Amino acid sequence: MRMKSRNTVNTAVFDFGGVLADEGFTNGLHAIAGANNIDPGKFALEALELIYSSRYLTGESDEHSYWDAVRRHTGISGEDKDFRDTILEGFTLREWMFDMLMELRRDGVRLFMLSDQTNWLDELEERYHFFHLFEKVFNSYHTGKSKRDQSLFNDVLACMNLNPETVVFIDDTYDHIVRARNVGLKTIWFQGRKDFIKEMRQYFPELKD
Template sequence: MGAICRLSNSLTGITMRQEMPGYMKRAVVFDFGGVIAEEGFREGLKAIARANGLDEVVFFEGARDLIYQTGYVTGTSDEETYWQAVRLRFGLDESDENLREQILKRFVVRPEMLSFASDLQKRGHTTGLLTDQTDWLYQLDREDGAGILMHFQFVFNSYDLHMSKRDKGLFRYVEQTLKTAPEDILFVDDNPDNIQMAAQRGWKAVLFWDYKTLKEEVVGFTTND
């Protein structure tokens, strides 16, 4: 590994690392729902369950499984197919538009997380978004006045890649695309199963709890050479 020149920023505690020959920058990769934004999918499904007199846990787990089983989350089917499967299983009669709205309006973006991602990038680190999302992600990005995806150098969306975080191959693909070794990738997610998958690949995986705790983890990772 080549030499590394450090420029310390005393205000944030994050070290800016300038790339030298043979050096590969470290990367910080974020989940979307539950990290960059509130977990709109889970909370939206629970709201739909309450409105229809259904058990929240049973409905959430069933509707979550269907988004994988129908192929919507990996872009091999469309939203209409997904909601039709949900309606058939649970006896709903609401339109696709109404069901979608219950979910999208609950993906409330956390501005401090977007600022944090942009700040990391300015200091020379690679940033990415790794999410099991559908085309809803792009609707959210269009409707957000300040923009969401512009804060990340790389966006890995299961809908486009036809792979989800349940697939080990997705993590290998991210490594290859970032041209970064597993141990130089820090991954932030709110789902313990995804954290386990990343850790098995050798990534530093952090279960998201809150912004303050995450910042401490990232600062330690980006300054530890």
């Protein structure tokens, strides 16, 4: 039986890190900071801004250039491969979330991923094989735009011929939620499992726990 939805919502667009998986980038950066005996919060903020300003996130530069920029600006030492491995280990898939994806998919809900990621997301796909659950994966590394650019949301809607009133977007970054709302999407700001399931049931009442 097709899952009934309210407000004609029949499509869900999910962020990856912080929603479908633990926030591996932040977790990994904190681990790298610890290994270098520097403040993890400050380091994570600097490294986050550098992944945007270096344009690695949008596929306009490579990973080595990014880590070189991080080393120059923060003074850390280490090899690219070790940093990458630390980041990737920080992404733990949330089994309960993927159970929900499979339930939604069985019930005819259209599923997409919209993530500000690099080629690291492709490496995680090689490890865990989850892209098949989505009609399409939009990764900033391949789209050339991040979710800091509001036009990306319009691009996704146009690419998949979606009506924004039929789409719910889930993300753990509030600024991304605001941009999605600005183009007419329904939104859920992910802050934890219990509240998330409650909010999802506003659109898909038959969802299990």
